[in-house]
Amino acid sequence: MTTISPHVHSPRQKQGFLAWLWMWLTTLDHKKVGILYLCGGGFFFLIGGIEAILIRIQLAVPENTFLVGSAYNQVLTMHGTTMIFLAAMPMIFALMNAVVPLQIGARDVAFPFLNSLGFWLFFLGGLILNVSWFLGGAPDGGWTAYTPLSSEYLGSGMDFYILGLQVAGAGTLMGGINFLVTIINMRAPGMTFMRMPLFTWTALVTSALILFAFPALTVGLFFELFDKIFGANFFNATNGGNSVIWEHIFWIFGHPEVYILILPAFGVISEVIPTFAKKRLFGYSSMVFATVLIGFLAFMVWVHHMFTVGLGPMANSIFAIATMAIAIPTGMKIFNWMFTMWGGQIHFNTANLFAIGFIPTFVMGGVTGVMLAVPAADFQYHDSYFVIAHFHYVIVGGVVFGLLSAIFYWWPKMFGKFLNETLGKFTFWFFFFGFHFTFFPQHFLGLMGMPRRYFTYFKGEGLEAGNLISSIGASGMAIATILLVINIVITTAKGKKAKGDAWGLGRTLEWSIASPAPEYNFAQTPLVKGIDPLWKAKMEGNKKLTPAEPLGDIHMPSPSILPFLMSLSLTLASFGFIYADINGMGALVFAGIGIGLMFLLMLIHSLKDDHGFHIHKEEIIETEKGAE
Amino acid sequence: MSETHTSIEKLANPEKATLEGKNKFLGFWFFLGGETVLFGTLFATFLALRDKVASGPSGPELFSITTTFISTMILLVSSLTSVFAVMAMKDNKLRQMQLWFWVTVLLGLCFLGLEIYEFSEYLSEGLGYKTSAFSSSFYTLVGTHGGHVFFGILWISTLMIASYKKGITTVTAPKYYVAALYWHFIDVVWVFIFTVVYLLGILGD
Numbered sequence: 001m002t003t004i005s006p007h008v009h010s011p012r013q014k015q016g017f018l019a020w021l022w023m024w025l026t027t028l029d030h031k032k033v034g035i036l037y038l039c040g041g042g043f044f045f046l047i048g049g050i051e052a053i054l055i056r057i058q059l060a061v062p063e064n065t066f067l068v069g070s071a072y073n074q075v076l077t078m079h080g081t082t083m084i085f086l087a088a089m090p091m092i093f094a095l096m097n098a099v100v101p102l103q104i105g106a107r108d109v110a111f112p113f114l115n116s117l118g119f120w121l122f123f124l125g126g127l128i129l130n131v132s133w134f135l136g137g138a139p140d141g142g143w144t145a146y147t148p149l150s151s152e153y154l155g156s157g158m159d160f161y162i163l164g165l166q167v168a169g170a171g172t173l174m175g176g177i178n179f180l181v182t183i184i185n186m187r188a189p190g191m192t193f194m195r196m197p198l199f200t201w202t203a204l205v206t207s208a209l210i211l212f213a214f215p216a217l218t219v220g221l222f223f224e225l226f227d228k229i230f231g232a233n234f235f236n237a238t239n240g241g242n243s244v245i246w247e248h249i250f251w252i253f254g255h256p257e258v259y260i261l262i263l264p265a266f267g268v269i270s271e272v273i274p275t276f277a278k279k280r281l282f283g284y285s286s287m288v289f290a291t292v293l294i295g296f297l298a299f300m301v302w303v304h305h306m307f308t309v310g311l312g313p314m315a316n317s318i319f320a321i322a323t324m325a326i327a328i329p330t331g332m333k334i335f336n337w338m339f340t341m342w343g344g345q346i347h348f349n350t351a352n353l354f355a356i357g358f359i360p361t362f363v364m365g366g367v368t369g370v371m372l373a374v375p376a377a378d379f380q381y382h383d384s385y386f387v388i389a390h391f392h393y394v395i396v397g398g399v400v401f402g403l404l405s406a407i408f409y410w411w412p413k414m415f416g417k418f419l420n421e422t423l424g425k426f427t428f429w430f431f432f433f434g435f436h437f438t439f440f441p442q443h444f445l446g447l448m449g450m451p452r453r454y455f456t457y458f459k460g461e462g463l464e465a466g467n468l469i470s471s472i473g474a475s476g477m478a479i480a481t482i483l484l485v486i487n488i489v490i491t492t493a494k495g496k497k498a499k500g501d502a503w504g505l506g507r508t509l510e511w512s513i514a515s516p517a518p519e520y521n522f523a524q525t526p527l528v529k530g531i532d533p534l535w536k537a538k539m540e541g542n543k544k545l546t547p548a549e550p551l552g553d554i555h556m557p558s559p560s561i562l563p564f565l566m567s568l569s570l571t572l573a574s575f576g577f578i579y580a581d582i583n584g585m586g587a588l589v590f591a592g593i594g595i596g597l598m599f600l601l602m603l604i605h606s607l608k609d610d611h612g613f614h615i616h617k618e619e620i621i622e623t624e625k626g627a628e
Numbered sequence: 629m630s631e632t633h634t635s636i637e638k639l640a641n642p643e644k645a646t647l648e649g650k651n652k653f654l655g656f657w658f659f660l661g662g663e664t665v666l667f668g669t670l671f672a673t674f675l676a677l678r679d680k681v682a683s684g685p686s687g688p689e690l691f692s693i694t695t696t697f698i699s700t701m702i703l704l705v706s707s708l709t710s711v712f713a714v715m716a717m718k719d720n721k722l723r724q725m726q727l728w729f730w731v732t733v734l735l736g737l738c739f740l741g742l743e744i745y746e747f748s749e750y751l752s753e754g755l756g757y758k759t760s761a762f763s764s765s766f767y768t769l770v771g772t773h774g775g776h777v778f779f780g781i782l783w784i785s786t787l788m789i790a791s792y793k794k795g796i797t798t799v800t801a802p803k804y805y806v807a808a809l810y811w812h813f814i815d816v817v818w819v820f821i822f823t824v825v826y827l828l829g830i831l832g833d
Contacts, residue, residue, distance in 0.1 A: 110651040110654075111651065173662060177655050177658045177659055177662070178655070180654075180655075180658050181651050181658065184654060185650055185651050185654055186647070186651075211661055211662045212662065213665075214662070215662045215665040215666035216665055216666075216669045218666060219666055219669040219673075220669070222768070223768070226768065227764075230757060231758040232757060232758065232764035233680075233682070233758065233759075233761040233763075233764045234761065234764055234765065236761070238682075239680070239682040239758075239759070239760050239761055240677060240681065240760050240761035241677070241680070241761045241764075242676060242677065242680070242761070245676055245677075248672075249669060252669075599782070603786060606786060606787075606790075607786070607790055609799060
């Protein structure tokens with residue numbers, strides 16, 4: 001504990017690897033935390049991608065024996081769990097960290113300490129899940145972990161699932177609260193709610209969804225854990241338990257979760273399309289309205305995952321209508337993006353290609369979504385590859401396209417260098433065609449009766465061609481991903497340097513400061529006079545935004561190792577619970593020690609006031625000169 | 629900002645005097661929103677499973693309205709004393725604030741003692757955690773609340789011990805304030821537990 005240095009000044013000076021490592025472990029700077037989230041999310045995205053390729057190798061030909069039985073179940077479960085919780089969510093947090101404070105003209109997030117804690121909890125939660133491969137087998141109950149299969153009949157893999165998600169989920173919840181407060185309390189003068197960039201709006205609504213969805217998952221996972229290690233009866237029918245409760249709890253969390261993922265992608269598209277069409281976003285207020293409405297409806301539709309449970313025609317009808325209603329605000333967004341492009345001067349760079357490619361792809365996923373919302377038809381589609389095709393169209397065609405667009409768009413702001421456009425365009429075309437070749441045939445495989453989660457199919461059932469095309473398509477996405485990694489390596493070594501307004505077309509506040517943003521973000525908080533304040537200033541012939549305050553010293557929080565240590569102690573506690581199930585109650589001692597350490601660290605954090613440090617006026621003037 | 633331990637004598641709402649304070653205030657309200665969903669899920673599960681007693685005893689056979697009524701009164705009074713503590717904080721009266729918060733902690737301990745006594749009674753009458761779906765959901769719901777009370781006691785005690793050194797400043801005031809807010813929240817949750825679990829359990833059928 002003695003290592004907490006209270007007055008460490010900006011840790012920029014290079015002192016070798018250890019100092020570098022220490023800087024990343026202790027940073028509370030939201031831009032650095034954003035980079036950490038991007039690296040962590042990217043790492044798990046690669047792992048999840050390898051798992052996807054393994055699945056497609058097994059299914060490429062009928063009666064294949066490459067990956068069968070429990071091994072297939074493990075890869076399948078980990079693919080879903082990893083992609084949703086450990087790849088997509090953290091990459092969304094990466095963008096929110098990198099962009100939201102800059103877009104609202106803030107110097108920091110509301111809770112830098114919690115922000116860092118959220119990252120470390122996510123990362124260590126992901127590691128808990130993934131070390132299961134080496135400690136007796138990965139989770140194999142599907143990413144939905146339905147009971148009683150997961151709670152009574154499977155091995156220790158599900159313990160890793162429960163605890164890993166519990167730790168990562170706690171981190172996500174903290175991130176959600178942090179961004180809610182940041183956006184509501186820390187906007188620059190003049191940045192009213194109806195002047196906020198759309199990405200910030202979607203970050204706000206997504207954070208609210210996180211806040212109200214994740215606690216349900218927390219409780220559900222505890223029920224499953226208590227059934228497993230303490231012999232509780234939540235899902236044990238012999239003693240009166242009821243497995244449908246798990247389905248309700250999981251989907252009350254799980255449906256908002258998919259909107260948690262897609263809304264920020266909508267936000268990205270709403271930033272990229274106007275920028276590269278050189279037009280303001282068409283129908284700004286209707287976009288805001290649609291975002292909020294989608295956020296509200298997200299909580300009203302969970303039963304459409306449970307149409308075949310047998311809740312009765314009345315329940316099914318109500319939830320079917322609610323589900324179809326979501327198509328209305330979503331459709332509004334689609335038309336607004338198209339009207340934004342209409343008559344614009346469209347630049348077809350990689351970021352915009354992904355944004356434009358997003359539109360038809362996501363619409364196709366939306367159409368199958370409305371098809372699935374019809375209960376009578378859903379009885380046919382249920383648990384078939386049609387469902388797989390649908391949700392990959394919305395999650396890959398929607399969320400991942402949005403994320404890739406965002407990565408190309410904001411990369412210069414995050415790192416100060418451009419990604420290579422030629423390689424980027426190759427990435428786009430490989431990914432776009434690879435994606436459609438992979439998932440388009442799966443609609444038909446599903447309609448022909450191929451069930452999801454099965455590790456093989458027989459010859460002569462007409463499923464060979466579709467599956468082979470699908471597997472070949474998957475290699476296209478793999479090539480695209482490899483090209484992206486190469487692109488990142490090459491441009492990190494010698495990429496083109498970016499100016500503050502990297503694309504020359506920036507509309508929002510993040511482009512009004514240097515790339516990458518200085519530690520304090522804004523030397524002077526800007527005065528916001530309308531939507532797209534930077535564009536407005538440029539059109540009025542001003543090089544800079546009007547400042548809202550005189551230049552002065554800026555107060556920053558000190559770095560801290562406590563978030564990392566807190567996450568470590570919860571990881572220790574998690575292993576205590578996991579081994580309580582595997583080896584008996586003795587292991588609960590470690591759970592106790594872990595939780596005790598957590599309380600101790602919280603106590604230290606509570607008692608020790610952080611006075612932070614100041615970046616002095618002269619230093620700011622120096623930094624700002626260097627940026628020009 | 630947070631560096632200067634501003635005296636708060638002239639501030640009406642010291643907990644919201646700084647941006648950090650405002651953030652803490654709003655963030656904590658949001659946290660309580662999340663907690664509401666957490667308890668909501670626990671309540672919903674309990675309601676779905678409360679009749680599933682398997683071979684074990686049922687709620688009406690066990691619950692004593694006297695004990696739980698006393699518990700309820702103790703916790704309601706402790707909420708009131710935490711209000712007195714916050715009022716004293718706003719008046720910058722450190723001693724008075726400490727006194728009322730200590731009374732709150734004491735009442736919390738009494739509540740927790742009664743709950744432990746209650747649980748041990750149920751255990752001896754054959755309602756173990758593993759007995760039935762009812763018992764699991766009952767102990768999990770009421771136990772989670774008890775855990776929150778326990779955490780609240782630790783939290784407020786810590787703040788009070790530190791308050792002898794740190795006093796009431798714009799840095800500490802938001803901490804006292806949100807701790808009181810948390811205490812109200814667990815009181816409100818208890819009101820629902822008293823109604824849904826005990827009153828409905830005894831009178832509902």
